[in-house]
Amino acid sequence: MSDETSRYSRREALKCMAYGGAGTLFMLVGGVFAPVDLATAAEDKPGPARVGKPLFVQISDTHIGFNKDANPDVSGTLTRTIDLVNGMAEQPALIIHTGDITHLSKPAEFDLAQQMLSRLRTTELHTVPGEHDTTDPTVTEYFNRFGKASANKGYYSFDHAGVHFIALINVLQFKPGGLGTLGSEQLAWVAADLKGRSASTPLVVFAHMPLWTIYEPWGWGTGDADQLMDQLRRFGSVTVLNGHIHQIVQKVEGNITLHTARSTAYPQPVAGEGAGPAPLKVPADQLPKMLGVTRVSVVKHPRSLALNDTTIA
Amino acid sequence: MSLGRSRALLTLVSVAALWFVAPSSPSRAAPPDSTQIVIKDFSFTPNSLRVKAGATVTWVNKDDEPHNVVSDTGSFRSGAVDTDETYSFKLDKPGTYPYHCALHPRMVATIIVQ
Numbered sequence: 543m544s545d546e547t548s549r550y551s552r553r554e555a556l557k558c559m560a561y562g563g564a565g566t567l568f569m570l571v572g573g574v575f576a577p578v579d580l581a582t583a584a585e586d587k588p589g590p591a592r593v594g595k596p597l598f599v600q601i602s603d604t605h606i607g608f609n610k611d612a613n614p615d616v617s618g619t620l621t622r623t624i625d626l627v628n629g630m631a632e633q634p635a636l637i638i639h640t641g642d643i644t645h646l647s648k649p650a651e652f653d654l655a656q657q658m659l660s661r662l663r664t665t666e667l668h669t670v671p672g673e674h675d676t677t678d679p680t681v682t683e684y685f686n687r688f689g690k691a692s693a694n695k696g697y698y699s700f701d702h703a704g705v706h707f708i709a710l711i712n713v714l715q716f717k718p719g720g721l722g723t724l725g726s727e728q729l730a731w732v733a734a735d736l737k738g739r740s741a742s743t744p745l746v747v748f749a750h751m752p753l754w755t756i757y758e759p760w761g762w763g764t765g766d767a768d769q770l771m772d773q774l775r776r777f778g779s780v781t782v783l784n785g786h787i788h789q790i791v792q793k794v795e796g797n798i799t800l801h802t803a804r805s806t807a808y809p810q811p812v813a814g815e816g817a818g819p820a821p822l823k824v825p826a827d828q829l830p831k832m833l834g835v836t837r838v839s840v841v842k843h844p845r846s847l848a849l850n851d852t853t854i855a
Numbered sequence: 856m857s858l859g860r861s862r863a864l865l866t867l868v869s870v871a872a873l874w875f876v877a878p879s880s881p882s883r884a885a886p887p888d889s890t891q892i893v894i895k896d897f898s899f900t901p902n903s904l905r906v907k908a909g910a911t912v913t914w915v916n917k918d919d920e921p922h923n924v925v926s927d928t929g930s931f932r933s934g935a936v937d938t939d940e941t942y943s944f945k946l947d948k949p950g951t952y953p954y955h956c957a958l959h960p961r962m963v964a965t966i967i968v969q
Contacts, residue, residue: 646935679933761960817896
Protein backbone atom coordinates (compact mmCIF):
# COMPACT_ATOMS: atom_id res chain seq x y z
CA MET A 543 0.00 0.00 0.00
CA SER A 544 2.16 2.81 -1.25
CA ASP A 545 -0.37 5.46 -0.24
CA GLU A 546 0.11 4.32 3.32
CA THR A 547 3.84 4.68 3.06
CA SER A 548 3.60 8.26 1.95
CA ARG A 549 1.65 9.16 5.04
CA TYR A 550 4.77 8.81 7.13
CA SER A 551 6.47 12.08 7.83
CA ARG A 552 10.21 12.21 8.28
CA ARG A 553 9.74 12.54 12.01
CA GLU A 554 7.56 9.49 12.14
CA ALA A 555 9.98 7.61 9.95
CA LEU A 556 12.80 8.37 12.34
CA LYS A 557 10.65 7.27 15.21
CA CYS A 558 9.94 4.05 13.41
CA MET A 559 13.63 3.60 12.76
CA ALA A 560 14.32 4.04 16.44
CA TYR A 561 11.75 1.49 17.44
CA GLY A 562 11.72 -0.70 14.37
CA GLY A 563 13.17 -3.57 16.33
CA ALA A 564 10.95 -3.01 19.28
CA GLY A 565 8.77 -6.04 19.23
CA THR A 566 5.24 -6.95 18.50
CA LEU A 567 2.09 -6.25 20.40
CA PHE A 568 -0.68 -8.79 20.14
CA MET A 569 -4.27 -7.73 20.35
CA LEU A 570 -7.13 -10.08 20.94
CA VAL A 571 -9.88 -8.96 18.61
CA GLY A 572 -12.94 -11.16 18.51
CA GLY A 573 -10.85 -14.21 19.35
CA VAL A 574 -8.37 -13.52 16.57
CA PHE A 575 -4.87 -12.35 17.30
CA ALA A 576 -3.48 -9.47 15.40
CA PRO A 577 0.17 -8.46 15.57
CA VAL A 578 0.63 -4.71 15.74
CA ASP A 579 4.06 -3.17 15.46
CA LEU A 580 4.97 -1.39 18.66
CA ALA A 581 5.90 1.77 16.85
CA THR A 582 2.35 1.92 15.59
CA ALA A 583 0.88 0.90 18.92
CA ALA A 584 2.75 3.70 20.64
CA GLU A 585 1.15 6.35 18.45
CA ASP A 586 -1.10 8.39 20.67
CA LYS A 587 -3.95 8.62 18.26
CA PRO A 588 -6.78 6.43 17.13
CA GLY A 589 -5.53 3.56 15.06
CA PRO A 590 -5.34 -0.19 14.82
CA ALA A 591 -3.83 -0.38 18.29
CA ARG A 592 -7.05 0.99 19.74
CA VAL A 593 -8.98 -2.00 18.48
CA GLY A 594 -9.21 -4.64 21.15
CA LYS A 595 -7.50 -5.10 24.44
CA PRO A 596 -3.74 -5.57 24.51
CA LEU A 597 -3.09 -9.09 25.67
CA PHE A 598 0.65 -9.49 25.40
CA VAL A 599 3.80 -8.14 23.89
CA GLN A 600 6.29 -10.44 22.20
CA ILE A 601 9.93 -9.52 22.62
CA SER A 602 12.54 -11.64 20.89
CA ASP A 603 16.23 -12.08 20.27
CA THR A 604 17.53 -9.47 22.68
CA HIS A 605 21.05 -11.03 22.39
CA ILE A 606 22.40 -9.30 25.48
CA GLY A 607 26.20 -9.56 25.21
CA PHE A 608 26.37 -8.96 21.46
CA ASN A 609 28.69 -6.06 20.70
CA LYS A 610 29.62 -6.22 17.03
CA ASP A 611 29.18 -3.60 14.32
CA ALA A 612 25.60 -4.53 13.50
CA ASN A 613 24.65 -3.03 16.86
CA PRO A 614 27.32 -2.20 19.45
CA ASP A 615 24.62 -1.23 21.96
CA VAL A 616 22.02 -3.99 22.25
CA SER A 617 21.34 -2.95 25.83
CA GLY A 618 20.44 0.49 24.55
CA THR A 619 17.97 -0.83 22.02
CA LEU A 620 16.42 -3.14 24.62
CA THR A 621 16.12 -0.20 27.01
CA ARG A 622 14.29 1.75 24.33
CA THR A 623 12.05 -1.22 23.69
CA ILE A 624 11.21 -1.52 27.37
CA ASP A 625 10.56 2.21 27.63
CA LEU A 626 8.22 1.93 24.68
CA VAL A 627 6.28 -0.96 26.21
CA ASN A 628 6.15 0.79 29.57
CA GLY A 629 4.86 3.91 27.84
CA MET A 630 1.87 2.20 26.32
CA ALA A 631 -1.36 3.71 27.57
CA GLU A 632 -2.84 0.32 28.27
CA GLN A 633 -0.39 -2.21 29.61
CA PRO A 634 -0.39 -5.74 28.20
CA ALA A 635 -1.31 -8.48 30.65
CA LEU A 636 1.89 -10.38 30.01
CA ILE A 637 5.17 -10.41 28.12
CA ILE A 638 6.51 -13.29 26.06
CA HIS A 639 10.20 -13.56 25.22
CA THR A 640 10.80 -15.99 22.39
CA GLY A 641 14.45 -16.66 23.11
CA ASP A 642 18.03 -15.69 22.47
CA ILE A 643 17.77 -13.61 25.61
CA THR A 644 21.57 -13.66 25.68
CA HIS A 645 24.20 -13.94 22.99
CA LEU A 646 26.66 -16.36 24.60
CA SER A 647 24.78 -17.91 27.55
CA LYS A 648 27.11 -16.17 29.99
CA PRO A 649 25.94 -15.65 33.59
CA ALA A 650 26.65 -11.91 33.38
CA GLU A 651 24.56 -11.65 30.21
CA PHE A 652 21.63 -13.44 31.81
CA ASP A 653 21.94 -11.29 34.91
CA LEU A 654 21.90 -8.08 32.90
CA ALA A 655 18.98 -9.26 30.77
CA GLN A 656 16.96 -10.19 33.85
CA GLN A 657 17.77 -6.89 35.49
CA MET A 658 16.65 -5.01 32.39
CA LEU A 659 13.48 -7.03 31.84
CA SER A 660 12.52 -6.49 35.47
CA ARG A 661 11.93 -2.85 34.54
CA LEU A 662 8.88 -3.83 32.53
CA ARG A 663 5.71 -2.55 34.17
CA THR A 664 4.06 -5.77 33.13
CA THR A 665 5.66 -8.22 35.50
CA GLU A 666 4.33 -11.49 34.10
CA LEU A 667 7.12 -12.73 31.85
CA HIS A 668 7.08 -16.05 30.01
CA THR A 669 10.18 -17.26 28.20
CA VAL A 670 11.52 -20.01 25.98
CA PRO A 671 15.25 -20.38 25.31
CA GLY A 672 17.00 -19.84 22.01
CA GLU A 673 20.07 -21.77 20.96
CA HIS A 674 22.20 -18.83 22.08
CA ASP A 675 20.83 -19.33 25.62
CA THR A 676 21.93 -22.95 25.80
CA THR A 677 25.55 -22.91 24.65
CA ASP A 678 27.09 -23.20 28.11
CA PRO A 679 28.68 -26.66 28.32
CA THR A 680 26.31 -27.81 31.06
CA VAL A 681 23.21 -26.09 29.61
CA THR A 682 22.21 -24.85 33.04
CA GLU A 683 22.43 -21.04 32.98
CA TYR A 684 19.02 -20.56 31.30
CA PHE A 685 17.27 -23.20 33.37
CA ASN A 686 18.70 -21.93 36.64
CA ARG A 687 16.91 -18.65 35.97
CA PHE A 688 13.87 -19.50 33.86
CA GLY A 689 13.42 -23.25 34.31
CA LYS A 690 10.90 -23.15 37.14
CA ALA A 691 7.80 -22.75 34.91
CA SER A 692 8.62 -25.98 33.09
CA ALA A 693 10.31 -27.96 35.91
CA ASN A 694 13.48 -27.56 33.81
CA LYS A 695 11.94 -29.31 30.80
CA GLY A 696 11.67 -26.16 28.71
CA TYR A 697 8.02 -26.69 27.72
CA TYR A 698 4.92 -25.71 29.67
CA SER A 699 1.45 -24.27 29.26
CA PHE A 700 -0.75 -21.74 31.00
CA ASP A 701 -4.05 -19.96 30.53
CA HIS A 702 -4.89 -16.30 30.43
CA ALA A 703 -8.19 -14.62 29.60
CA GLY A 704 -9.57 -17.77 28.05
CA VAL A 705 -6.51 -18.21 25.84
CA HIS A 706 -4.36 -21.31 26.18
CA PHE A 707 -0.63 -20.63 25.83
CA ILE A 708 1.87 -23.38 25.02
CA ALA A 709 5.60 -22.72 25.35
CA LEU A 710 7.85 -25.15 23.48
CA ILE A 711 11.58 -25.75 23.24
CA ASN A 712 13.15 -26.69 19.91
CA VAL A 713 16.81 -25.75 20.40
CA LEU A 714 18.19 -28.65 22.42
CA GLN A 715 17.90 -31.79 20.36
CA PHE A 716 19.61 -30.62 17.20
CA LYS A 717 20.28 -33.40 14.80
CA PRO A 718 23.55 -32.70 13.03
CA GLY A 719 22.85 -31.36 9.61
CA GLY A 720 19.22 -30.87 10.46
CA LEU A 721 16.70 -28.44 11.81
CA GLY A 722 15.42 -27.74 15.28
CA THR A 723 13.64 -30.59 16.98
CA LEU A 724 10.73 -30.86 19.38
CA GLY A 725 11.20 -34.56 20.08
CA SER A 726 8.73 -37.32 20.76
CA GLU A 727 8.51 -36.70 24.50
CA GLN A 728 7.53 -33.07 24.04
CA LEU A 729 5.08 -33.90 21.24
CA ALA A 730 3.42 -36.49 23.47
CA TRP A 731 3.14 -33.87 26.20
CA VAL A 732 1.44 -31.47 23.76
CA ALA A 733 -1.05 -34.18 22.80
CA ALA A 734 -1.88 -34.75 26.46
CA ASP A 735 -2.08 -31.01 27.12
CA LEU A 736 -4.57 -30.50 24.28
CA LYS A 737 -6.61 -33.62 24.89
CA GLY A 738 -10.21 -32.79 25.71
CA ARG A 739 -9.66 -29.11 25.13
CA SER A 740 -12.45 -27.41 23.20
CA ALA A 741 -11.65 -26.57 19.60
CA SER A 742 -12.99 -23.08 20.27
CA THR A 743 -10.17 -22.34 22.75
CA PRO A 744 -7.82 -19.81 21.16
CA LEU A 745 -4.26 -21.14 21.23
CA VAL A 746 -0.97 -19.30 21.29
CA VAL A 747 2.04 -21.55 20.69
CA PHE A 748 5.50 -20.07 21.01
CA ALA A 749 9.03 -21.37 20.56
CA HIS A 750 12.32 -19.84 19.49
CA MET A 751 12.99 -21.41 16.11
CA PRO A 752 10.33 -21.19 13.43
CA LEU A 753 7.82 -24.03 13.68
CA TRP A 754 7.69 -24.30 9.92
CA THR A 755 10.52 -24.58 7.44
CA ILE A 756 11.43 -21.13 6.19
CA TYR A 757 14.90 -21.99 4.87
CA GLU A 758 16.38 -25.38 5.45
CA PRO A 759 20.02 -24.66 4.46
CA TRP A 760 20.23 -22.21 7.37
CA GLY A 761 18.32 -24.39 9.75
CA TRP A 762 15.37 -22.02 9.82
CA GLY A 763 12.77 -24.55 10.75
CA THR A 764 11.82 -27.42 13.02
CA GLY A 765 12.18 -30.92 11.61
CA ASP A 766 9.21 -32.50 13.37
CA ALA A 767 6.90 -29.46 13.40
CA ASP A 768 4.43 -31.25 11.12
CA GLN A 769 3.52 -33.55 13.97
CA LEU A 770 2.74 -30.49 16.07
CA MET A 771 0.63 -28.90 13.32
CA ASP A 772 -1.41 -32.09 13.06
CA GLN A 773 -2.41 -31.58 16.66
CA LEU A 774 -3.20 -27.88 16.29
CA ARG A 775 -5.27 -28.13 13.13
CA ARG A 776 -8.61 -28.87 14.80
CA PHE A 777 -8.56 -25.60 16.73
CA GLY A 778 -10.38 -22.57 15.41
CA SER A 779 -7.75 -19.95 16.26
CA VAL A 780 -4.08 -20.81 16.52
CA THR A 781 -1.27 -18.28 16.62
CA VAL A 782 2.28 -19.64 16.39
CA LEU A 783 5.00 -17.18 17.39
CA ASN A 784 8.72 -17.57 16.86
CA GLY A 785 11.91 -15.54 16.76
CA HIS A 786 15.36 -16.66 15.62
CA ILE A 787 15.48 -15.13 12.15
CA HIS A 788 15.38 -11.44 13.20
CA GLN A 789 12.79 -10.46 10.65
CA ILE A 790 9.10 -10.82 10.06
CA VAL A 791 7.93 -13.77 8.06
CA GLN A 792 4.32 -14.84 8.20
CA LYS A 793 2.32 -17.73 6.91
CA VAL A 794 -1.35 -18.55 7.28
CA GLU A 795 -2.42 -22.15 7.00
CA GLY A 796 -6.11 -22.67 7.60
CA ASN A 797 -6.81 -21.42 11.11
CA ILE A 798 -3.13 -21.36 11.98
CA THR A 799 -1.19 -18.11 11.68
CA LEU A 800 2.58 -18.47 11.97
CA HIS A 801 4.60 -15.32 12.58
CA THR A 802 8.23 -14.57 13.35
CA ALA A 803 9.23 -11.46 15.29
CA ARG A 804 11.96 -8.94 14.76
CA SER A 805 14.95 -8.86 17.07
CA THR A 806 15.58 -5.96 19.42
CA ALA A 807 19.29 -6.35 18.70
CA TYR A 808 20.19 -6.57 15.00
CA PRO A 809 18.75 -7.65 11.67
CA GLN A 810 19.70 -10.77 9.79
CA PRO A 811 19.79 -11.24 6.03
CA VAL A 812 16.83 -12.63 4.18
CA ALA A 813 17.06 -16.35 3.58
CA GLY A 814 19.97 -17.39 1.41
CA GLU A 815 21.75 -14.05 1.11
CA GLY A 816 25.35 -14.60 2.13
CA ALA A 817 27.22 -17.48 3.71
CA GLY A 818 24.87 -17.82 6.64
CA PRO A 819 22.57 -16.06 9.09
CA ALA A 820 25.20 -13.68 10.45
CA PRO A 821 24.39 -10.28 11.98
CA LEU A 822 23.61 -7.90 9.17
CA LYS A 823 25.56 -4.65 9.12
CA VAL A 824 23.34 -1.99 7.69
CA PRO A 825 24.51 1.48 6.71
CA ALA A 826 22.47 4.15 8.45
CA ASP A 827 20.82 5.25 5.24
CA GLN A 828 19.81 1.68 4.49
CA LEU A 829 18.27 1.09 7.87
CA PRO A 830 14.79 2.28 6.90
CA LYS A 831 14.71 -0.38 4.21
CA MET A 832 15.54 -3.06 6.75
CA LEU A 833 13.15 -1.98 9.44
CA GLY A 834 9.51 -2.12 8.70
CA VAL A 835 6.21 -1.80 10.41
CA THR A 836 3.41 -4.28 10.68
CA ARG A 837 0.07 -2.57 10.83
CA VAL A 838 -3.31 -4.12 11.18
CA SER A 839 -6.37 -2.75 9.48
CA VAL A 840 -9.90 -3.75 10.25
CA VAL A 841 -11.88 -4.68 7.21
CA LYS A 842 -15.52 -4.12 8.05
CA HIS A 843 -17.38 -6.18 5.46
CA PRO A 844 -16.86 -8.89 6.43
CA ARG A 845 -15.22 -7.92 9.68
CA SER A 846 -11.71 -9.27 9.59
CA LEU A 847 -8.15 -8.14 10.07
CA ALA A 848 -5.68 -7.32 7.37
CA LEU A 849 -1.96 -7.31 8.06
CA ASN A 850 0.33 -4.97 6.25
CA ASP A 851 4.10 -5.22 6.53
CA THR A 852 5.61 -2.10 5.02
CA THR A 853 9.19 -0.89 5.06
CA ILE A 854 9.75 2.69 6.05
CA ALA A 855 12.11 3.44 3.18
CA MET B 856 37.20 -26.71 28.56
CA SER B 857 39.91 -24.38 27.36
CA LEU B 858 38.42 -21.38 25.73
CA GLY B 859 40.96 -18.66 25.12
CA ARG B 860 41.48 -15.76 22.79
CA SER B 861 43.63 -16.22 19.73
CA ARG B 862 46.12 -14.05 21.58
CA ALA B 863 46.36 -16.86 24.07
CA LEU B 864 47.02 -19.26 21.25
CA LEU B 865 49.90 -17.15 20.00
CA THR B 866 51.25 -17.02 23.51
CA LEU B 867 50.93 -20.75 23.69
CA VAL B 868 53.01 -21.14 20.57
CA SER B 869 55.77 -18.81 21.74
CA VAL B 870 55.87 -19.63 25.42
CA ALA B 871 54.96 -23.29 25.01
CA ALA B 872 52.75 -24.49 27.83
CA LEU B 873 54.20 -22.60 30.75
CA TRP B 874 50.88 -21.31 32.00
CA PHE B 875 48.28 -22.80 29.71
CA VAL B 876 46.75 -25.31 32.06
CA ALA B 877 43.23 -26.12 30.99
CA PRO B 878 42.11 -29.75 31.43
CA SER B 879 42.33 -30.56 27.76
CA SER B 880 45.58 -28.71 27.06
CA PRO B 881 48.56 -30.69 25.89
CA SER B 882 51.73 -31.13 27.88
CA ARG B 883 53.57 -29.94 24.81
CA ALA B 884 52.34 -27.78 21.98
CA ALA B 885 51.38 -29.71 18.87
CA PRO B 886 52.29 -28.25 15.45
CA PRO B 887 49.69 -25.48 15.23
CA ASP B 888 48.95 -25.69 11.53
CA SER B 889 48.17 -29.35 11.39
CA THR B 890 45.66 -29.35 14.21
CA GLN B 891 43.89 -26.05 13.70
CA ILE B 892 40.38 -25.88 12.31
CA VAL B 893 39.19 -22.51 11.09
CA ILE B 894 35.52 -21.65 11.38
CA LYS B 895 34.61 -19.16 8.70
CA ASP B 896 31.53 -18.46 6.60
CA PHE B 897 29.58 -21.03 8.60
CA SER B 898 31.86 -23.94 7.80
CA PHE B 899 34.75 -25.88 9.36
CA THR B 900 38.02 -25.94 7.40
CA PRO B 901 39.41 -28.48 6.90
CA ASN B 902 36.13 -30.29 6.92
CA SER B 903 37.85 -33.58 7.52
CA LEU B 904 40.99 -33.55 9.63
CA ARG B 905 43.36 -36.45 10.35
CA VAL B 906 45.43 -36.26 13.51
CA LYS B 907 47.51 -38.62 15.57
CA ALA B 908 46.20 -39.94 18.85
CA GLY B 909 47.03 -37.51 21.64
CA ALA B 910 46.87 -34.43 19.41
CA THR B 911 45.14 -31.31 20.60
CA VAL B 912 42.81 -29.82 18.04
CA THR B 913 42.11 -26.11 18.19
CA TRP B 914 39.15 -24.42 16.57
CA VAL B 915 39.33 -20.69 15.89
CA ASN B 916 36.22 -18.72 14.98
CA LYS B 917 36.65 -16.13 12.24
CA ASP B 918 32.97 -15.34 11.83
CA ASP B 919 31.08 -12.41 13.35
CA GLU B 920 28.66 -14.97 14.71
CA PRO B 921 29.44 -17.27 17.64
CA HIS B 922 29.70 -20.98 17.00
CA ASN B 923 30.28 -24.00 19.13
CA VAL B 924 31.80 -27.40 18.65
CA VAL B 925 29.74 -30.38 19.72
CA SER B 926 30.67 -34.01 19.22
CA ASP B 927 27.84 -36.07 17.73
CA THR B 928 28.70 -38.84 20.15
CA GLY B 929 29.20 -36.71 23.25
CA SER B 930 33.01 -36.86 23.28
CA PHE B 931 33.41 -33.10 23.57
CA ARG B 932 31.32 -29.96 23.75
CA SER B 933 32.59 -26.39 23.79
CA GLY B 934 30.83 -23.36 25.11
CA ALA B 935 29.99 -20.54 22.74
CA VAL B 936 33.12 -19.58 20.78
CA ASP B 937 32.78 -15.95 19.82
CA THR B 938 34.68 -14.05 17.15
CA ASP B 939 38.45 -14.68 17.31
CA GLU B 940 38.07 -16.99 20.27
CA THR B 941 39.38 -20.54 20.30
CA TYR B 942 38.48 -23.89 21.76
CA SER B 943 40.89 -26.78 22.19
CA PHE B 944 40.37 -30.43 22.89
CA LYS B 945 42.82 -33.30 23.21
CA LEU B 946 41.88 -36.45 21.35
CA ASP B 947 43.55 -39.49 22.87
CA LYS B 948 41.59 -42.36 21.46
CA PRO B 949 41.80 -43.42 17.81
CA GLY B 950 38.52 -43.30 15.95
CA THR B 951 36.21 -41.14 13.89
CA TYR B 952 34.73 -38.11 15.59
CA PRO B 953 31.88 -36.43 13.74
CA TYR B 954 30.90 -33.09 15.22
CA HIS B 955 28.67 -30.10 14.50
CA CYS B 956 27.82 -26.58 15.59
CA ALA B 957 24.74 -26.69 17.78
CA LEU B 958 24.02 -23.04 16.97
CA HIS B 959 23.96 -23.86 13.25
CA PRO B 960 23.47 -27.60 12.98
CA ARG B 961 24.02 -27.62 9.24
CA MET B 962 27.68 -27.06 10.04
CA VAL B 963 29.15 -30.55 10.24
CA ALA B 964 32.69 -31.93 10.04
CA THR B 965 34.80 -34.87 11.10
CA ILE B 966 38.09 -35.58 12.85
CA ILE B 967 39.82 -38.89 12.29
CA VAL B 968 42.21 -39.83 15.05
CA GLN B 969 44.80 -42.43 13.97
